Amino acid sequence: MNNTVILDKNAVRRTIIRLSHEILERNSDMRNVVLVGIKRGGEVVANRVRRYLAQQEGVDIPCAGIDIGIYRDDLVSSFFVPDATVNRFPFDITDKTVVLCDDVLHTGRSVRAAIEGLFAMGRPGSIQLLILVDRGGREVPVRADFVGKNVPTSRSERIEVDFEEFGAQEDRLYITKLGK
């Protein structure tokens, strides 16, 4: 297989550490910060950041996953019934700084949907975006605040994300070619 690995296990670990520090640098008052990960990959990223901050920095902040199924912009154009779960966070996001996390940023449409989902649950004070891999190709004006790695890709490529939480042997993000 000629799959190009973007991030391997160690690179994922180091990137999570660096991004966690960037969150600390950017936000002077961490008591006001919450993590929200876009299901499913982004939820893993958010949980890893939460765990690092709690274990290594002694900063324990709330963390939850958000299901963007019913906020997708192609529900009507592609006419399908979403397989979605309802969002109920164990904390309030109103006036909080929400660090929205996802594994891969591409068109920006998922992020747009997630922002809609966040506002359906309250009015955040601000939203910051944390991304493990930015592959370019934006279709809506979305920009990440914290970027793990920039990897320009073409539309014919796909980025596969293996996380241990999904049953993979070890973490790995790699590019595959679409088509044949």
Place this chain on the structure above:
Amino acid sequence: MLKRKDLIGLYDLSAEEITEILDVAENMKKLLRQGIKKLPHLQGKTATILFYENSTRTRTSFELACKYMGASCINISASTSSVKKGETLIDTGETLDAMKNDFIIMRHSMGGAPKLLAEHVRASVINGGDGMNEHPTQALLDMCTMRERFGRIKGLKVAILGDIAHSRVAKSNLFGLKKLGAEVTMYAPETLIPKGIDRMGAKICRSREEAVEGADVVMGLRIQLERQQAGNFPSLGEYARFYGVNREIFSRAKPTAIIMHPGPVNRGVELTGSLIDDNASLILDQVLSGVAVRMAVLFLITQYRNQQM
């Protein structure tokens, strides 16, 4: 994929079409259970609920299904509309067409009325019960509940007891269940068994016990007091005693069997009160399936019509 402008009856549908509706309904039900009841698929569409007969649950269920899918919905009762002034059904339909209405959800005391209307209007017609003919969404919701509980329809034994002669629910269920491979047994006073229904695939039993024996589903049908001018049985008390389903009769069904009833129930007549409230009773789940199935039908018809444009 469902390629229909209207839903008139399950007699017309193939097993594949019924399965597709049930599949979509299952997804809708999953969303409804979580309280997700805001889908955008019917935004900008309008539905008119045109009921020439009384109803609470079917009407409410359709209305909520429309609203949960984003459609706007209006209600017309025959008693307060121009129908009172003698307007014909087709004229009413064409008037609604001219107002750019998209769906007519219809109930009528005459069998075949929705089919007639569907042939004359641009709007999609959904049958919400026509006389003693069909009530397709009721049968679909019954099958939705059965399939969710048992994981399949094929091979189930469904016992239907009650006023079968006047029941469009019995007929739609019979058509649908047979198409999906279930076995249907029926039992009622002989005066409430319509002639020829055995030729449609129902097994007519000679006793309650025989009908319920080994059943997966025991379905009671309402004794339609408003349609009993002929004196088909002596009294409700006597009906309950000799034809109703009580715990003893129900114990002949499989241990995993469920109790169903399309509602409204005459408590203590078709089913005893304690059976209605029993854990085996899925009567309220049927109500949830009802909204889900109606959302699914609206969804699939809209999908088809969007593609035609």
